[in-house]
Amino acid sequence: MSIDIAFTKGHGTGNDFVLFSDPDGEVTLADAQIAALADRRFGVGGDGVIRAVRSERLPEGAAVLADDASAEWFMDYHNADGSAAEMCGNGIRVFGAYLLAEGLLDLAVGETVAIGTRGGVRQLSRTGDGFEVDLGPFVVAGEAMVSARRLDVARPGLAVGVGNPHVVVALADDAELDALDLGEAPEVTPAPPDGANVEFVVPGAISGELGRIRMRVHERGSGETLSCGTGAAAAALATRSWAGAGAPDAWRVQVPGGELGVRVADTAEGLHVFLSGPAELVFDGSVTLEDRVSR
Numbered sequence: 031m032s033i034d035i036a037f038t039k040g041h042g043t044g045n046d047f048v049l050f051s052d053p054d055g056e057v058t059l060a061d062a063q064i065a066a067l068a069d070r071r072f073g074v075g076g077d078g079v080i081r082a083v084r085s086e087r088l089p090e091g092a093a094v095l096a097d098d099a100s101a102e103w104f105m106d107y108h109n110a111d112g113s114a115a116e117m118c119g120n121g122i123r124v125f126g127a128y129l130l131a132e133g134l135l136d137l138a139v140g141e142t143v144a145i146g147t148r149g150g151v152r153q154l155s156r157t158g159d160g161f162e163v164d165l166g167p168f169v170v171a172g173e174a175m176v177s178a179r180r181l182d183v184a185r186p187g188l189a190v191g192v193g194n195p196h197v198v199v200a201l202a203d204d205a206e207l208d209a210l211d212l213g214e215a216p217e218v219t220p221a222p223p224d225g226a227n228v229e230f231v232v233p234g235a236i237s238g239e240l241g242r243i244r245m246r247v248h249e250r251g252s253g254e255t256l257s258c259g260t261g262a263a264a265a266a267l268a269t270r271s272w273a274g275a276g277a278p279d280a281w282r283v284q285v286p287g288g289e290l291g292v293r294v295a296d297t298a299e300g301l302h303v304f305l306s307g308p309a310e311l312v313f314d315g316s317v318t319l320e321d322r323v324s325r
């Protein structure tokens with residue numbers, strides 16, 4: 031049986047998503063159907079697909095609601111290849127904008143809402159020009175060697191966990207970053223058990239309390255994208271760790287699709303990393319998904 035989906039297309043600094051709502055959890059899409067929706071030539075096109083579903087209607091939602099009973103909405107995130115991911119830093123801001131536009135959420139500037147994700151509950155705050163998300167505690171630990179097309183030799187990478195897995199590699203300068211060919215997934219050795227998003231960064235100037243970074247990313251399950259929010263947080267955390275004592279807690283990360291803010295701050299639950307940036311809704315449409323996808 032085919033299924034009709036009413037969707038909204040949105041993006042955060044060029045990281046683009048197909049969003050649809052399924053409040054009662056009645057729509058189960060196969061990975062191939064999600065990939066068909068995300069296909070840029072044969073479908074709507076996007077780096078990911080996001081379903082808005084009530085936490086209480088999902089098996090994963092039980093843990094979310096046990097942690098925070100106010101997390102009514104769950105961001106069911108899938109990469110462009112159909113694989114599920116724990117978290118999406120750009121996606122959750124666009125998710126907030128989508129819930130507001132659909133009338134599923136009431137959130138004034140300055141207010142915060144709890145959102146369920148596979149990586150746990152995330153607190154999302156509405157700012158004057160977008161959203162800021164508390165990505166929670168983080169882990170910066172573990173080394174790997176990373177090779178990529180047009181990189182002369184394999185480089186050391188630092189593993190960073192912000193709910194989903196990342197490996198961050200520092201490059202010497204802009205020329206090296208621009209020359210990279212990320213049309214193919216970088217090879218990470220030893221291979222992370224669940225795969226990883228790989229960020230290539232060029233640390234820039236640190237002026238006072240603020241550090242700057244340029245970044246390109248190859249996302250697990252989606253390929254090279256114009257931006258990755260959790261990747262920007264991972265890039266800032268790795269650069270902060272390389273810089274050592276006295277490194278700034280606030281960072282601006284420049285990605286091909288724009289700029290994101292990252293800050294590290296003490297909270298009642300310890301050190302957390304926060305991500306801020308825009309969230310844009312671009313257009314609405316509807317699409318019929320076939321039960322059996324041939325591609």
Ligand SMILES: N[C@@H](CCC[C@H](N)C(=O)O)C(=O)O
Pocket residue numbers: 045078109114115116117118119120121194195227249250251252257258259260261
């Ligand atoms: N683009 C996202 C990350 C999406 C998930 C990622 N590809 C993964 O598999 O972990 C972001 O903005 O954080």
